[in-house]
Amino acid sequence: MDTNAKLYQDLERVLITREEIHEAVKKLGQQITKDYAGKEPLMVCILKGAVMFYNDLIREIDLPITMEFMAISSYGNSTKTSGVVNIRKDMDVDITGRDIIIVEDIVDSGMTLSYLKKVLETRNAASISIATLLNKPARRRVDLDVEYYCFNIPDAFVVGYGLDYAEKYRNLPDIGVLHPRIYTNET
Ligand code: IMP
Ligand code: MG
Numbered sequence: 001m002d003t004n005a006k007l008y009q010d011l012e013r014v015l016i017t018r019e020e021i022h023e024a025v026k027k028l029g030q031q032i033t034k035d036y037a038g039k040e041p042l043m044v045c046i047l048k049g050a051v052m053f054y055n056d057l058i059r060e061i062d063l064p065i066t067m068e069f070m071a072i073s074s075y076g077n078s079t080k081t082s083g084v085v086n087i088r089k090d091m092d093v094d095i096t097g098r099d100i101i102i103v104e105d106i107v108d109s110g111m112t113l114s115y116l117k118k119v120l121e122t123r124n125a126a127s128i129s130i131a132t133l134l135n136k137p138a139r140r141r142v143d144l145d146v147e148y149y150c151f152n153i154p155d156a157f158v159v160g161y162g163l164d165y166a167e168k169y170r171n172l173p174d175i176g177v178l179h180p181r182i183y184t185n186e187t
Contacts, residue, residue, distance in 0.1 A: 007171075010169070010179055010182050015176055015177050028148055029057055032063075040066065042100050043066070044068045046071070048170065070116070071088040073088055074086075087116075097125070099126050100120060101131050102128065106163060107135050107144065109140065133161070134175070135149040135153070157178050159172060163175065
């Protein structure tokens with residue numbers, strides 16, 4: 001922890017350690033390997049938050065996957081959803097007939113992925129499923145199937161392992177609850 005000591009001072013507490021993340025990601029990779037046996041899933045990384053998770057997850061999947069990246073935004077610098085979702089970067093390939101796995105950092109209200117799923121559904125994929133590192137079921141505002149998740153977490157704002165607050169803390173190796181004093185002055 002000492003290599004990032006400054007960043008850790010902004011945390012209320014560490015919620016999930018790097019070891020716990022590693023174990024859970026490994027398990028999920030094995031599950032996906034089983035479920036997609038004989039297939040070549042197209043794994044879509046949702047930038048930027050899912051980068052660390054994606055990077056670790058795909059190496060735990062023993063299948064010929066392909067990598068794609070999308071960037072969508074719904075948040076700005078706030079800790080609450082704006083309700084506005086837009087695609088900032090799209091995939092470069094035709095996904096007709098492909099088995100898509102959307103890889104996301106966290107499903108909170110569910111609005112971002114619900115929107116994205118609807119967009120992708122118009123592109124004739126064979127299947128679309130969601131793999132998220134974190135799931136906040138208490139905050140769900142739309143009906144959304146989340147096929148895979150590593151951790152259910154309580155309603156708290158978390159950072160680290162790719163997750164940010166105002167673009168900071170993504171490089172924390174563990175996941176922690178951000179101290180409210182960091183964002184209480186936000187407008
Ligand atoms: P949703 O549309 O409310 O499900 O929001 C999903 C997006 O909000 C995620 O991709 C994150 O970028 C962001 N988000 C939601 N909760 C948190 C959190 O606790 N920490 C950091 N980002 C979050
Ligand atoms: Mg995100």
